[in-house]
Amino acid sequence: MTHAPSTSPDAPSTPTVDFFAHEALPAPQVTAGQAQRAAADRFGVTARAESLGSQQDANFLLRHPDGTPLAVLKAANAAFSAAELDAQDTAADLIAATRADLRVATVLRDGHGQRRTTTLDTPDGPVTARLLRHLPGGTLSGRRHLSPRTVAAMGRVAGRVSTALRAFRHPGLDRVLQWDPQYADRVVALLAPHVPDAERRRAVEEATREAWADVREVAGRLPRQAVHLDLTDDNLVRAPGHPVPLPDGIIDFGDLTTSWAVAELAVTLSSLLHHDGMEPHHVLPAVRAFHEVRPLSAEEAAALWPLVVLRAAVLVVSGRQQAAVDPGNAYALAALDREWRIFEQATALPSAVMAGLLKTALGLADTPMPGPAGRLVEHPDASGAVLLDLSAEADGMDHGAWQEEGTEDRLAAALLAAGAPAVATAYGRPRLSRTPVLAAESPATVPTGTDLWLAGPAVLRAPCDAETLRAVPGRLELACGDHVLGLVLPGAVRPAPAPGSQVRAGDLLAALPAGARLHLSLTRTGAPEVPALVRPEYAAGWLALTSDPAPLLGPGAPARDGGPDRDGTPDPDGGPDPLAPEADRGRDLLARRGAAFAEVQEHYYDAPPRIERGWRHHLLSTDGRAYLDMVNNVTPLGHAHPGVERAVTRQLRRLNTNSRFHYASVVEFAERLAGLLPDPLDTVFLVNSGSEAVDLALRLATGAAGRPDVVALREAYHGWTYASDAVSTSLQDNPNALDSRPDWVHTVDSPNPYRGRHRGAASAAYAPEAVRVIDGLAAAGRAPAAFLSETYYGNAGGVALPDGYLAQVYAAVRRHGGLAVADEIQVGYGRLGHWFWGFEQQGVVPDVVCVAKAMGNGHPLGAVITSKAVAARYRDQGYFFSSTGGSPVSSVAGLTVLDALRDEDLQGNAVRTGARLKDGMRALAGRHPAIGAVHGSGLYLGLELVRDRDTLEPATEETAELCDRMLELGVVVQPTGDHLNILKIKPPLCIDAPAADFFLGALDRALGELGNRED
Secondary structure, three states, X not given: OOOOOOOOOOOOOOOXXXXXXXXXXXXXXXXXXXXXXXXXXXXXXXXXXXXXXXXXXXXXXXXXXXXXEEEEEEEOOOOOOHHHHHHHHHHHHHHHHHOOOOEEOOEOEOXXXXXXXXXXXXXXXXXXXXXXXXXXXXXXXXXXXXXXXXXXXXXHHHHHHHHHOOOOOOHHHOOEOOOOHHHHHXXXXXXXXXXXXXXXXXXXXXHHHHHHHHHHHHHHHOOEEEEOOOOOOOOEEEOOOXXXXXXXXXXXXXXXXXXXXXXXXXXXXXXXXXXXXXXXXXXXXXXXHHHHHOOXXXXXXXXXXXXXXXXXXXXXXXXXXXXXXXXXXXXXXXXXXXXXXXXXXXXXXXXXXXXXXXXXXXXXXXXXXXXXXXXXXXXXXXXXXXXXXXXXXXXXXXXXHXXXXXHHHHHHHHHHHOOOOEEEEOOOOOOHHHXXXXXXXXXXXXXXXXXXXXXXXXXXXXXXXXXXXXXXXXXXXXXXXXXXXXXXXXXXOOOOOOOOOEXXXXXXXXXXXXXXXXXXXXXXXXXXXXXXXXXXXXXXXXXXXXXXXXXXXXXXOOOOOXXXXXXXXXXXXXXXXXXXXXXXXXXXXXXXXXXXXXXXXXXXXXXXXXXXXXXXXXXXXXOOOEEEEOOOOOOOOOEOOHHHHHHHHHHHHHOOOOOOOOOXXXXXHHHHHHHOXXXXXXXXXXXXXXXXXXXXXXXXHHHHHXXXXXXXEOOOOOOOOHHHHHOOOXXXXXXOHHHOOOOOEEEEOOOOOOOOXXXXXXXXXXXXXXXXXXXXXXXXXXXXXXXXXXXXXXXXXXXXXXXXXXXXXXXXXXXXXXXXXXXXXXXXXXXXXXXXXXXXXXXXXXXXXXXXXXXXXXXXXEEEEEOHHHHHHHHHHOOOOOOOOXXXXXXXXXXXXXXXXXXXXXXXHHHHHHHHHHHHHHHHHOOOOOEEEEEEEOXXXXXEEEOOOOOOOXXXXXXXXXXXXXXXXXXXXXXXXXXXXXXXXXXXXXXXXXXXXXXXXXHHXXXXXXXXXXX
């Protein structure tokens, strides 16, 4: 596995480095002053030198007198020969010439085209110094959490470098480096004594032995080539001007050598593992991106994680050794904790699990290994077991049952009582019954075996010839062919076989009493111990080590469902495979959505979880993950509200028709709704959505006024119908909004007191300006029929309008015979806490009110409320009718929502919990400079993120990255505003204090991990 320096005829005259001949390579003793003088005397560059630090070299950033970076002076380790340095510089030139998409720190050349190098005298002898191109942007160093987009970009860069170097040959590549994984076993054996902690030293040595054994199995089939071997977060440079780090530059070719090609990627992956919040599954975007550029073989995929472990082990022992031999090297000392963190994450899971996960992600998974074919369970009724569905889509999980202790046993008992001889769970299908709420880490929900409940007494018989590995009360393990059959029995049950004994197929294993519950698992021989439940992100890796025990239960036994079988055979429902890694899960369903669903109907997140259930303020994915829902103002009562469910179900059993028929619920609902509004708003139109409500309101206004012109606020969204879209000017909903308005729409400035033209106290100027626009239209013979606005500025992130704004503008439009139309679609129904309607905050009464969203708790329902006089004018335009607006079911849903809002004091909860959230976010602003402002009232809040609190430059990309990280931490939150830099915080009104605190904690953590904390 090792080789000596080359002795071929074209080998360099100066021997290349052999780490084991030196055992230590301390960095050259070059001071900043020396570097500065060398720059001036040898290169003619007047500059200030700043030490950059390095493990084995001496690097200095040269700055112009004004502080502008000029170049990097690199003093190479004295052990590196001229041939090695030439190889590094030639490789850098090659990549720069062949990869226009990468910036490369090449050696600068003089006017004659020669590389700018010189020799420096040091206490340890002369060393070669070169002047390198400086790449602006900064590296990815530090603890900052790295988003999937950044991780993928790192893998892509590694793949591009690998392809560029594939055919590169040079005698200076024939080196024996401590960083080359081909020598990792020798490096760890040599340097492990430098690790002072005996427990850590043993852990490193044991991990190295196991990983080296895994690599040795495939080493002969791993391609070898020139590799950079140090494409880490320290040596990948982020593109300048990108607020979210995206690498496009590479530096430091000091570890260039010939090694296994896959080692290039392993080094990059290892460098991810010390960043905040990163764990092994987070490397998958990099692996996929590398594979797209430079495909990996199955052997390389198998070796990849063991190589990550070896890299981590070498980092730990090398860091300790470097700190010992070079105690003045601050760079090496500072890296010690980081290197141990990398090792901990690299060894957090068995390499076999990560190999299975990586292979599955790349489409290189091993063929599933069938388990024994014999029957294990023998009971009087041989009809087989009935499936106990514990998934997010199971009816047994309704009404929050998934949170109740003992749910699995209760549901199994119900099936047994209904006549099932046995009940079994599905292998590999996530169980919602194991899902906690408010968890920042995904729970272990994916079963690696099967649980079985028996109605009557039964016996277990050996399904094959086997050796007894373990036999104690409550536990039996058999070596059965290529598998280990594990049985967890009732505690009092003693297995029949003795430990170490041989059993024949059909031999008695145990006798079970009626009502017994047991757990079955089939693990591949030689596999590490497999937990009964594993986290979804790692399920593919764990399940690759197991097989489905269902065949042991006999014909008709329930098998895993919910997706294609692991051999690729699709299940009848055609759903996504729940065993796939997180980023793959639901990919097929997304593809089907894209094929059949209009593309403009977008979805949240690039890789969204599949949500099939909600409960109160929680959303539940098919992985068995509970997410805190901070965006769903459509369901003010909370998801799956039992009262709404009962009322709608009961009404559907009785009658659902259109509102031209005579029935009580539509009358009762209209009366209740009108009673919530001040005089003269006493007449109700019922429709299906907010868009329809705004459209109808505009028709009412233009009909009543007898003219078409309408004034609306900029940066607002009102709907998608012709009229509601015409008055919508949100640039995120329509980038051409302001240029594509029909001529009857006139807009006035967004009265935003935070980032508008007039800020703070000066925002009082917005109202007089709007009045002048209205007066000007009237003077031009185009007096507006209506002024339309949200009563609390929603699209801008829950910003309150300036005091007195609506009173002045309403008076102006009415003075010219127009109507004041209030869009209450988001803020109405008590969401603001202190006011049931948004217009109450402004102390005004509109002429027409539009309501929707909250009205049906998810049932499509909208309304327009106005006076009888205005409603009567609609007759001039014909008649109004909505088939399902105000149907019996819609009316009952609307009545039930109003009852629950009152009976459950949800408006009061908006005051209390909203204040908790708002105060908490204001406190976070003291630690996170990215928080520019906290807007809103009650449970209609907005958190505005900026890059600078003085300029208010919107943090658009950072907000998107924050939302993705919050999802990983168990929170669904989304951006809004024309700059998409405001978190819209409008959860179900039933959200409670623990959930509010969980949100604040996740927000604090995510902002800090993404580099937005003031230390």
